[in-house]
Amino acid sequence: MSRFRLYPTPEQETALLLQCGHARYVWNLALEQWSMWTRDKRPAPRYVEQARQLTEARAGFDWLRAGSQTVQQQALRDFDQAVSNFYAGTHRRPTWRKARLHEGFRIVGGQASRILRLNRKWAVVNVPKVGWVRFRVSRAVPDAKSYRITRERTGRWHIAFAAIPPPVPAPGSGEIVGVDRGVTTSAALSTGELLSCPGFSDGELKRLKHLQRRLVRCQRGSNRRQRVRAAIAGLHARARDRRKDWVEKTSTDLARRFDIIRIEDLRVAQMTRRPNPKPDPGRPGAYMPNKRCAKAGLNRGIRASAWGLLVERLEHKALDRVERVNPAYTSQTCSTCGHCAPANRKNQAVFRCVACGHQADADVNAAVNIAAGRAVSARRETPVQVSQKREPQLATSA
Structure with a gap:
């Protein structure tokens, strides 16, 4: 993500904190619904049902209706994605969001493209229910379909555009x-x-x-x-x-x-x-x-x-x-002769091979072994003892 420093006015900061509070409230409410599920109950509501409940809640509470519907719906979408990631085994269980620690919200769709360049160093973004907020242009602003506004514990505000930059091309030298x-x-x-x-x-x-x-x-x-x-x-x-x-x-x-x-x-x-x-x-x-x-x-x-x-x-x-x-024994293996022994590592900084006498920085010696792809076992120099009476084992096909 391309992140830029955001500079809101005191009035805009108050409005931004209100949006963060709404997003945090909706997230925690969805987490509470999901945490109450047990095997003897019906499945916990997902995004479609929670979005319908959010519409009813906005009609019944003025303080919730004063916030942006986009911000609150995206909080539900983020939670639904977090639950899917948890079930897929790629992420941990969703946790509660706390004030002054988790301050932020996300804007998607056409509202995310309301950006105006002022000059070479400054630009403004139109945040729903907040207005035009300035941010510092430290690099080219990407063409993104969404952005996230966050506040650190130190009080600094940032805006991050969801745009994946291209990877760095390889030099082609083969090194x-x-x-x-x-x-x-x-x-x-x-x-x-x-x-x-x-x-x-x-x-x-x-x-x-x-x-x-x-x-x-x-x-x-x-x-x-x-x-x-x-x-x-x-x-x-x-x-x-x-x-x-x-x-x-x-x-x-x-x-x-x-x-x-x-x-x-x-x-x-x-x-x-x-x-x-x-x-x-x-x-x-x-x-x-x-x-x-x-x-x-x-x-x-x-x-x-x-x-x-x-x-x-x-x-x-x-x-x-x-x-x-595999990092196993890369710090105890000589990068010159390949001898592996705990005595090779004299101390945390010096490596001296007891077989060939090669001496080098311990970290550099381990880096050379890693570059060569050496991952040895503890019995690297000892042949594996196999019983003579053991039947030959056929190799498994790939």
């Missing part, structure tokens, strides 16, 4: 690159390049700690607590913007330079889960230490390196040119 992802080094390439995703600066970390301590002392529901939360959200928003900018630039550069991009197939969602509690067998109701604080720090480092977003954008830009490689 293959391997990408190894890490925490200290966000991405190491088989060419020897070490890339680091920018995050918080030292000053921002100091201010973040100070604001978090102030937040603990603030009274819940007070204006001061809201200001401190907004300041903390602003720091995280700047770090998130830097992270996304780095991902976009890195993915575009890799898609333009290499024909084949091989990256380790990591399950980031499973890797960043919190550890399960360990019950103490000697004390019923008590738990043993499970190193959850250390695991939480590792999870923050993985998320700050944007592992999942980098692969997602690479697959978008380098279409059908990204190959996922």
Whole structure:
């Protein structure tokens, strides 16, 4: 999606928040209907029946009729699509939308094309029930049939047009690159390049700690607590913007330079889960230490390196040119002789093969193995022991 910064006036911001509230109310109401379904009841109503109920509700309530019918119907369509994705197994179960956290709505159809260019830097969009709202033109505005308006927790408004850009063309040089992802080094390439995703600066970390301590002392529901939360959200928003900018630039550069991009197939969602509690067998109701604080720090480092977003954008830009490689033992295998042993990894940064003496950066060595497509087993150098009395097994046909 092509996203632009939206600059509404105070009156328009109030109207936009009202539209967000209507969309959130309709979504939560549809979710409540769907959650009440059980096997002994009739099927939960889907979009057609819910749209009819929405028409009756708009006729009975003035505050709901004051909003845009397009916004409220699209909230029902979005929920119906979310339910279909959940049943298909591609997405998780739809959840409740909360105020100040999920602020946004979608416009489709002919109303989405009401855009007027003012000059080189500014344009306006006609939002139903709101009027002409300015947005900053940072790139060419695509010809889209729908757009979504969202508000961040920091108070920034954005408009995103649903237009899929074409993939980056391959250079045609036949070059293959391997990408190894890490925490200290966000991405190491088989060419020897070490890339680091920018995050918080030292000053921002100091201010973040100070604001978090102030937040603990603030009274819940007070204006001061809201200001401190907004300041903390602003720091995280700047770090998130830097992270996304780095991902976009890195993915575009890799898609333009290499024909084949091989990256380790990591399950980031499973890797960043919190550890399960360990019950103490000697004390019923008590738990043993499970190193959850250390695991939480590792999870923050993985998320700050944007592992999942980098692969997602690479697959978008380098279409059908990204190959996922099994990461098993790629960090313990020598990229020169192929010897695999845990002793090869001297520490987190240095790799030294105990067989041939090859020494290199550990992440770069793993990236070379990924570029070569090496995914070895734990017994790579040991022949599989098969009984002499075993009957020959016929190979299964493809």
